Amino acid sequence: MKNFLILISLGIFLGSGNCTHFYGGSITWKAMDPNRINDVGALIQWRFFWRSTFSANHFCNDTKIVNGDLIGDSGFINCEVGCSPTTFRIDSKVTCSDYSLSDNWSGGQRSTQISFPNQTYIEGVFKGSAWLKLVTGGGSWELRFRMNLIQRADTRKINTPPTCLVKPITIMRAGCENTLKIFTTDPDGDTVRCRWSNSSLKECGSICSAVPGAVLDEEKCILKFSPNITGYYAVSIQVEDFAEKTSKLALSSIPVQFLIKSEKLSCIVNKLEFQDPTFKDDSCVFVKFNGTFHSKIIVLSTSRLVEISTLSPRGLIKSKIDNYNNDQNLWYVNLTWTVTDPDQIGVNLFCFEAINVFDEKSDQRCVSLVVDGKGPIFEQPFPTGLVDPIVPFFSVKSSNVPIIKSISPSSYIRIFDSKNAQIAQLESVSSNVQVTDSRTLTFRLHFNFTRGESYFILFDANVAQSNQSCPLESLPIDDKKFWVFTVKISTTISTSTISSTTTTLKTTSTNPTTFTLSTKKITSTIKAVSSTKTKNPSTTLKTSISSSKILTSKLNTKSESTNSEEKEDETALNEYNKKQTSSLIKFFQDFTEKALVGFLATIGGAVGLVSMLAVTTVGIGLVVRKLKKKPKILPNNKFNSGSNKKFFSKSNAKRPKFNRKDSDMSICEDVDSDVESVCNQSVQEENSFNNSELRGQNDFGPQKFERNTNRMDFRTNPENYDINRSNHFGYQSISVKPKNTGFVIKR
Structure with missing residues (x-):
């Protein structure tokens, strides 16, 4: 009986070794509440890839994606270190989310929550032995991840490890220098490094050091490789985060494993190009929880596009490939993602690549889709309604987060007329685009608008970004009714008067003349006088202007405007008045205080001057009086002496x-x-x-x-x-x- 069991076990092992269907994957995790000290709940997430044609259980298509079917081996992710009092044994199957017909792979993602009452350090591992035939190494795999549930000294929170994403098979040209970037992101904004997996730490199974001659830039997570032999190479890398750039002790460690396929191809590459508004590489995009997210991927290719390969979060749907705007050289797919699973709140990685009929490919782009993150949401566009032909500036506010200017070129602010024709555009990195008070995006256009014409403004994606560790790019403004304005037919002259002021001037006067200026908002009366020479000038000129808000006078030079336009004009002016009143009143108060201080200082100086003049006058009088004093008359006699006077x-x-x-x-x-x-x-x-x-x-x-x-x-x-x-x-x-x-x- 014992020999029979040994033979069965050996048969299972040998059968598994002949099953060449594992194409790699990755495992990560995050604390559900980083502020907790004990009884910490953790969300463990994994993504695995398999050979599509291996079996129906490993095959993915659009129907399975919509239905959320599970695919993959019946393996387990097990706890190996720190597993007391709580351990775990997790089914390794994934929810079907992506597939590639050209590279024959299917994959998906899945997650589960586990509570750890009194544990601070845990290691988990996913093992197997079904790599396809490799140039070097092969057979077994081992993906090991490490969890540290102790609060960090610098943030007073539990660390959140980085996440990474690499497509399961990357084509490299034999005899050519090839470069592959491993896309990583860290929600805490920590320093992320990549290193080769270590066999002594049980991190890589039988594929440790299986890419001879390859060079890994640990700081940038860039792999350079010039293969001399065609075939498959398995790559095993650990992605780790550090509190500072100089730190040597990793806060956490997660595995990523994938395949490189070496082929004899020309080193001269004709790459396909993505077109706007396709996501920019390494960007962050805001996605609303319990909402539906829409976007497009547009590719320029003179040949028929056969595939846009994606690595998607669970539930993201991709449409069929079609021509964009009936252009035979532009191809696109629509992306739709309805997010209702709380486990997807946070950063979700998304990568995509285009392939045409001649097997020409684009560069892979990867972005972070941040669910329920604080990306910029624009509101309060200004101006709207009726405006003057020359608009000094435009502005729109971010209602939820501080923003910064976009650092990515090719994102534009676009102006359209009522015929949907674009009449002006402004690049977001232009010096005419600025962010003020950390919330307001303002821009200036040197353009003379046509009187009576209506216009609307649209934004490309990433015109602005949120000011945070993963800067979320702003979504495009594509609603033609969001920001509409019409140029006035009439000319408006605006004047402003603030607070109550009375100014009195004294001058020689006769025959006062009265002038009166009357508008809708204010009547000002000025008494003016002419000057003549009189001995005692005492006439007073008084000008009194009283108002507690912004007052606007309008002089209509044309009469074509209708009553409705006048009402809209008045509404717009009143709205402008409300926005400006507070700042103007504050200015006048400051001005009045400073003027009063200056007036008192002048009075004090005058009093001092008068006092000095009085003292000087008295002193001069005493000197003059002394000089004018007459000498006593004495007799010219020799007896004019003695005390007998x-x-x-x-x-x-x-x-x-x-x-x-x-x-x-x-x-x-x-x-x-x-x-x-x-x-x-x-x-x-x-x-x-x-x-x-x-x-x-x-x-x-x-x-x-x-x-x-x-x-x-x-x-x-x-x-x-x-x-x-x-x-x-x-x-x-x-x-x-x-x-x-x-x-x-x-x-």
Whole structure:
């Protein structure tokens, strides 16, 4: 019995070794809630490819795609490391999604959720032994993936590993240098690297190092290979993500395995070209959950196109190939995808390639279809309705995510007239296209629109992108009713007035004249005055303009516009007013505050200047008064000294009387007979004495003076006096000296 079981097992193994139907695949996973610490739910996803003609269970067609049939071997994906307390054993069959008639393969994708209560590190593996005949190696395969469920130190979330996609068979030309890019993406935006699978880590079965001479650029995930032998080569690569570019420790590791078919073909390649609006390579496209996504793949080929080979997410439907717009050189398929499975929320990879009847192929393009991602959704196009012939700018807002300019050329903003003729276009990378406030896409067109004509605006895909790790390109705007505007027949002149302001000006005036400007929105009255010379100008010019919102005056130069057009015009203007009022009022408030500060500063400066002028004037007056002060009149006498002086002022003594006959004293005399003004300061009375009766040096006292009018009156007897005139310190000095005397009279 034991020998019988051994023979049965050996027969199964040998039978499996002769089954050459496995064409490779990949396995990845993601945490359902990256913020959880324990009891983490993980979604494990896998994609496998098989030889279509091997059996009905491995064959895929359009009917099976629509029905969602399962295809593939009855194998299992098993847990091998960290499998306690929860382990898994997953059926490896996939939901049919793609096939290639030219390369004879069928494939699909599938996923399942598993909960891990207290596990932090897990390894899973898919093993088998049904590779087709290979140039090097062959037989068994082993795809190993690693899961790390510990929250990262940098993001405080569970890591999400990268995903990758490569078509199962890539044709390379023997003796030529061939290049293959392995398409990868990482939802966390981590650094992704590719490396050869390692047999010591049980990652590749019997196909480790099965591509001799091939070079792998680990940073760019680009494989270069120049095969010398025709046939099939199996490639096994591990795709890993790292927190930083310099990091050596991988956060996770996922496998990808595929075939290279070497053929003797010319190294000169005539490649088919994709046409817009086909997806750009390595782009991110937004897909709405619980919605239906539509797109097109368009190919330029002068020969009949036989196939557009795709690697699709589950449920994506591709139409039959047909000519595009009845052009015999353009071929296309429609893509339709209705997403209702929550497991497909996130990044879904999609690749495609075109092949014509002469086996000429295009380059493979791959994109990320992000379900329920935050791609730009445009709304609020401006302007719409009636517009002026010259539109200064156009704008449209992203309602859901910040946006950036597209970095991909060949995406255009297109303007059409009412006859559906394109009259202008603007490339999205142009300097006339800008993103403002991170949400608004604005652009300018140097184009004079025709009065009375209607226009609509359409966008190509990827005119803008979301500002995130996987920049989602904007979807095309293809609705002709989304952005429509009509150019006015009439001319509109707009003026704006803000807030309430009263300005007062003073000027010389007579006969005020009143001017009145009247519009629909405001009446302004200005009193103007003419100027004449008057001694006391005091007339006031006052201008008062009061408004709390934007006021627009319209002067119609033509009368062809109808009542309905006037209503639409008024609606458009009111809408514009509402948008501009807040910013203009804020400007006026700032202006008023600054003007008030400036006015107060001016008043303060004026007060300071007046104070300085007053102080200066007082100082000058004191100096002038000091200079004009008259010196005291002293007798030209040797006895004019000592302490026997007595001073009299107008306030405390009567003016002494001088006896001209009895006194030889100097007197205070005003040449202009203004005696009071000269002598009102002080009168000095000196000792009167008689030379003949001198009794001694100290034997004398004060005596009363009497004016001798006969002797001292120089007006009546000018011949008795010597008169000298001179200027001192800016004023005139007159000296009157009696002849043959020692007395001097000064003025």
